[in-house]
Amino acid sequence: MADEQKSFPLPSSVAVTPGTEEAQAAYPYYAQFVPEDDERFWFYNSMHFPEPMHHFDMITAEAAYCALGSFNTRVHVLPTTKGIDHRIINGRVFIGGVPVTDPAEIEARAGEFQQRAFYYYKNWERLYDQWKDKMKALIADAQALPTPTLPDLEPIETTHTGKGVAANHALIDTYRKQLEGYFRMWHHHFEFLLLGYGAYLTFFDFCKRAFPEISDQAISRMVAGMEAEIFKPDEEVKRLARRAVELGVDSHFHDAMEIEEVLGALDQLGENGREWLSELETSRNPWFNVNVGDGFYHYHRSWNDDLSMPFAALPGYIDKVKKGENIERPMDRLIEEREQLVSDYRELLDSDEDRATYDQLIGLAHRVFPYVEGHKFYCEHWYTNLFFNKIREFGALLRDHGFWEAEEDVFHLTHYELESAIVDLMLAWSSGSDPLGPKRWPAIVAQRKAAIETWAGETVPPALGAVPDVIDDPAIVMLWGITRENLDTWLSDGEENENELKGFAACSGVVEGTARVVKSVKEIGRLEEGDILVCQVTNPTWAPIFQKISAAVSDIGGSMSHMAIVAREYGLPAVVGTGSATQKIKDGQRIRVDGGRGVVTILDEERVLEDA
Amino acid sequence: MSSANDAVAWFREVGIADRPTVGGKGGSLGELTQAGIAVPPGFVVTTHGFELFLEALEAREPVRARVEALDPKDLGAVTKLSEELRARVLEEPMPAAVEQAITAAYRELSPNGEPVAVRSSATTEDAEDASFAGLQDTFLWVLSAEDMVHRVRECWGSLYSTESMTYRLKHDFPESGVAMGVVLQRMVDAKCAGVMFTRSPTTGDKSVITVEGAWGLGSAVVSGEVTPDKWVIGKITGEISSREISDKHARQVPAEGGGIQEVENEADIRKAPCLTDEELMGLREVGRRIERHYGKPQDIEWAVDRQGQILLLQSRPETVWSAKDAATPVKKPEGNALNHVMTIFGGKR
Numbered sequence: 025m026a027d028e029q030k031s032f033p034l035p036s037s038v039a040v041t042p043g044t045e046e047a048q049a050a051y052p053y054y055a056q057f058v059p060e061d062d063e064r065f066w067f068y069n070s071m072h073f074p075e076p077m078h079h080f081d082m083i084t085a086e087a088a089y090c091a092l093g094s095f096n097t098r099v100h101v102l103p104t105t106k107g108i109d110h111r112i113i114n115g116r117v118f119i120g121g122v123p124v125t126d127p128a129e130i131e132a133r134a135g136e137f138q139q140r141a142f143y144y145y146k147n148w149e150r151l152y153d154q155w156k157d158k159m160k161a162l163i164a165d166a167q168a169l170p171t172p173t174l175p176d177l178e179p180i181e182t183t184h185t186g187k188g189v190a191a192n193h194a195l196i197d198t199y200r201k202q203l204e205g206y207f208r209m210w211h212h213h214f215e216f217l218l219l220g221y222g223a224y225l226t227f228f229d230f231c232k233r234a235f236p237e238i239s240d241q242a243i244s245r246m247v248a249g250m251e252a253e254i255f256k257p258d259e260e261v262k263r264l265a266r267r268a269v270e271l272g273v274d275s276h277f278h279d280a281m282e283i284e285e286v287l288g289a290l291d292q293l294g295e296n297g298r299e300w301l302s303e304l305e306t307s308r309n310p311w312f313n314v315n316v317g318d319g320f321y322h323y324h325r326s327w328n329d330d331l332s333m334p335f336a337a338l339p340g341y342i343d344k345v346k347k348g349e350n351i352e353r354p355m356d357r358l359i360e361e362r363e364q365l366v367s368d369y370r371e372l373l374d375s376d377e378d379r380a381t382y383d384q385l386i387g388l389a390h391r392v393f394p395y396v397e398g399h400k401f402y403c404e405h406w407y408t409n410l411f412f413n414k415i416r417e418f419g420a421l422l423r424d425h426g427f428w429e430a431e432e433d434v435f436h437l438t439h440y441e442l443e444s445a446i447v448d449l450m451l452a453w454s455s456g457s458d459p460l461g462p463k464r465w466p467a468i469v470a471q472r473k474a475a476i477e478t479w480a481g482e483t484v485p486p487a488l489g490a491v492p493d494v495i496d497d498p499a500i501v502m503l504w505g506i507t508r509e510n511l512d513t514w515l516s517d518g519e520e521n522e523n524e525l526k527g528f529a530a531c532s533g534v535v536e537g538t539a540r541v542v543k544s545v546k547e548i549g550r551l552e553e554g555d556i557l558v559c560q561v562t563n564p565t566w567a568p569i570f571q572k573i574s575a576a577v578s579d580i581g582g583s584m585s586h587m588a589i590v591a592r593e594y595g596l597p598a599v600v601g602t603g604s605a606t607q608k609i610k611d612g613q614r615i616r617v618d619g620g621r622g623v624v625t626i627l628d629e630e631r632v633l634e635d636a
Numbered sequence: 637m638s639s640a641n642d643a644v645a646w647f648r649e650v651g652i653a654d655r656p657t658v659g660g661k662g663g664s665l666g667e668l669t670q671a672g673i674a675v676p677p678g679f680v681v682t683t684h685g686f687e688l689f690l691e692a693l694e695a696r697e698p699v700r701a702r703v704e705a706l707d708p709k710d711l712g713a714v715t716k717l718s719e720e721l722r723a724r725v726l727e728e729p730m731p732a733a734v735e736q737a738i739t740a741a742y743r744e745l746s747p748n749g750e751p752v753a754v755r756s757s758a759t760t761e762d763a764e765d766a767s768f769a770g771l772q773d774t775f776l777w778v779l780s781a782e783d784m785v786h787r788v789r790e791c792w793g794s795l796y797s798t799e800s801m802t803y804r805l806k807h808d809f810p811e812s813g814v815a816m817g818v819v820l821q822r823m824v825d826a827k828c829a830g831v832m833f834t835r836s837p838t839t840g841d842k843s844v845i846t847v848e849g850a851w852g853l854g855s856a857v858v859s860g861e862v863t864p865d866k867w868v869i870g871k872i873t874g875e876i877s878s879r880e881i882s883d884k885h886a887r888q889v890p891a892e893g894g895g896i897q898e899v900e901n902e903a904d905i906r907k908a909p910c911l912t913d914e915e916l917m918g919l920r921e922v923g924r925r926i927e928r929h930y931g932k933p934q935d936i937e938w939a940v941d942r943q944g945q946i947l948l949l950q951s952r953p954e955t956v957w958s959a960k961d962a963a964t965p966v967k968k969p970e971g972n973a974l975n976h977v978m979t980i981f982g983g984k985r
Contacts, residue, residue: 102981103981103982104981104982130982134978134981134982137981137982138974138978141977141981142972142974145974145977146974219977222977222980222981223977225980226976226977226979226980229979229980230966230967230976233966233967234966235841235842235843235844236836236839236840236841237836237839237841237843237844237868237877238841238843238844238870239870239873239875239877241873241875242843242870242872242873242875245873365872365873368872369843369872372842372843372871372872373966374961374965375965377965377968377969378965378966378967380969381965381966381967381968381969381970381976384969384970384973384976385973385976387973388973388974388976388977498980498981532873532875532876532877620875620876620877621877621878
């Protein structure tokens with residue numbers, strides 16, 4: 025206590041970087057810091073938004089917090105917490121919880137919660153089945169939305185059918201439907217999420233008290249699902265490898281292949297080649313709708329958009345199939361191992377009472393876990409891909425009408441600005457004159473591009489504002505893993521060993537090897553057998569290359585992140601959520617990964633001069 | 637009545653229930669041997685053996701009556717009698733049948749003069765505590781029959797140490813019940829050795845195993861003369877969650893002509909881990925088996941021999957944390973399992 029009180033900077037003390045003022049001001053007014061925000065505690069949401077936000081991508085924060093808060097505050101009525109407020113400065117998203125502290129209010133809310141949330145728990149399977157139907161219908165709706173186009177003249181059918189609506193109306197209609205769908209998807213996303221995490225965390229909490237030194241991994245291995253959607257994309261790649269061998273077309277797949285050439289060659293090859301291509305189509309829909317990030321940014325493209333990830337894995341799997349190795353997941357063994365783990369820990373408990381509680385808690389955790397693991401495929405992957413690709417179509421249309429140079433430039437507009445640009449184009453098409461956007465947007469796009477580049481090089485404080493005495497907000501603890509202890513670590517950052525990075529222990533094992541810092545999926549070809557993958561976000565879609573590497577390290581992710589789950593599946597030593605591995609580790613350096621302790625050590629102190 | 641046939645019992649013939657005649661250490665080694673755990677072979681000189689010897693002493697001059705007649709506060713008298721009785725135990729002839737039984741068993745155990753350890757094995761539970769002073773004799777690397785018999789006598793003699801007699805007098809233990817087993821066991825020329833707790837000594841967590849070890853014989857670790865390497869292993873998962881490799885300046889090794897000596901460790905092994913990960917997994921496996929066998933956490937002494945085989949030297953129930961177990965459940969079951977989630981959501985953590 026006598027120690028000098030350390031604190032985080034106040035929001036009002038964070039200056040907008042000179043030259044980026046206009047880009048900052050263009051974010052919605054409700055996401056700008058106001059003077060009263062100095063009274064509150066905010067932390068940088070580096071887990072979901074590790075990079076400066078394109079103006080359009082802020083819709084993800086907005087839609088997600090609209091939904092998260094609604095379910096916490098007003099649907100399930102969590103007793104001790106309401107929603108999450110968000111602010112953006114210098115392109116970075118800060119968030120703050122809204123805890124409930126008045127005991128009378130907590131009690132009243134607890135009564136509501138037990139009626140509402142308990143209904144969900146009691147009817148979990150039925151409601152989750154219903155959820156999947158809702159999500160599939162929502163996805164179908166999005167898939168059915170037309171590609172925005174403007175013909176020179178209306179097709180004659182408009183006349184013959186007495187349609188009464190011209191083509192420009194479809195632009196605003198499609199755009200608004202697509203936005204509506206995205207906001208709705210995020211509601212669905214949070215319908216179960218907090219309840220699922222909460223039930224899991226109840227079990228987690230019990231295990232930590234019964235077994236103070238148990239690892240997070242051991243607990244998550246006890247609840248991990250076996251048939252979860254996250255394993256499917258990789259399973260499909262394995263299936264395609266097996267089919268390639270069976271059909272005798274495997275010689276086309278090698279490390280130096282050009283994907284387009286391979287696809288062309290297979291098409292020319294005759295029946296077996298075409299058979300494989302049709303298998304590929306089966307896999308692509310829906311399982312290649314996974315994206316290579318966590319789906320929060322428009323540039324996290326899916327396997328379907330860029331086949332290089334699954335194709336990078338094919339030669340390795342094909343080799344294994346030809347050697348007669350079994351590459352399928354040993355489902356029976358995995359299930360048996362999980363059950364053994366559950367019963368071994370149970371045996372260590374002291375009393376029948378504890379065993380009865382344990383049974384209740386693991387039962388609940390197993391019931392909710394399919395949602396916790398499965399929802400991401402439908403929400404953050406499949407739907408989000410459809411959404412951003414639809415916006416891309418608007419980007420292309422507006423580009424064709426001179427609004428900007430590249431399709432991707434559309435993401436430099438907020439969703440309000442994009443609607444205005446669409447209306448601008450609709451008006452111009454309607455009046456037969458030129459839109460005004462081409463004179464307005466290119467300069468703005470250039471300015472925002474520059475701002476994002478500036479912001480990307482900046483160091484971001486992990487938190488802002490007053491340090492709370494305790495963090496008792498279950499949503500923040502659950503979703504971000506932020507505790508009072510974390511804050512103390514953040515405050516003391518810089519006092520530790522420079523060559524050591526700490527993260528979450530995702531999968532145990534100690535490995536030394538060459539670090540390969542991979543900033544995007546385009547670079548995965550650089551990974552050589554035995555390399556240690558160092559990347560920003562790891563995610564199940566990277567699973568296929570886990571066969572090739574000896575360990576994995578990421579900037580972002582918790583011990584329950586999907587990456588961690590898949591790493592455990594592969595027995596691949598991994599440390600996730602190091603915060604800055606891709607910045608501190610240089611490509612080619614020798615590093616040691618201790619996945620059991622969550623520590624990465626840089627062994628070469630000298631800089632590796634790669635291209636010197 | 638005691639007969640010389642019962643003066644010796646092999647490990648394979650006894651179990652923990654035989655504590656009254658073979659002592660706790662002997663019973664435990666017998667139990668482990670019977671359970672199929674790799675324990676260096678050995679036998680126990682039972683309390684029958686001791687009683688026959690004591691009868692021979694009593695026949696010449698009283699022993700027990702004189703102890704009972706002592707005033708525990710009269711330290712001078714206690715010391716004088718202690719010296720006298722210990723000398724008698726060391727020097728007076730042993731009944732031939734007893735000596736023959738012990739010597740024959742020793743020849744079988746050590747046909748070519750292989751080294752053995754001689755240790756006292758107390759028959760009462762509290763005698764295993766350090767508070768029952770003077771009953772923890774251990775003689776290592778004993779190489780001859782003569783020396784072996786002498787060491788057995790020394791163990792017996794420790795019953796008549798001043799500390800031991802004073803303790804009995806203060807607690808009104810009848811002398812008629814005083815007896816002791818002596819364990820004789822083939823010694824392992826250990827590459828490394830140490831101890832293992834099948835729970836955490838710091839948190840009491842039963843889901844981890846803590847291993848401490850150093851180069852050479854385990855006596856250096858047990859006596860605290862060298863800072864051992866320390867590992868924490870997930871009992872169930874096998875994860876090694878902590879590795880503390882210490883600077884082990886010295887090790888204990890057999891001395892020429894018997895006994896042990898301390899030697900400096902060579903520079904290249906001082907800071908090297910004394911166990912490989914595979915050996916740690918082997919220890920974990922053995923630790924789990926023993927814990928399962930007894931149904932409670934254990935405090936184990938182990939050694940790894942030159943061939944890399946793991947051998948168990950001793951196992952006893954862990955006592956510090958066991959006393960606290962089951963006092964309060966971690967969390968009581970709920971009528972409605974869903975109420976558990978209120979620990980997370982209700983602010984009642």
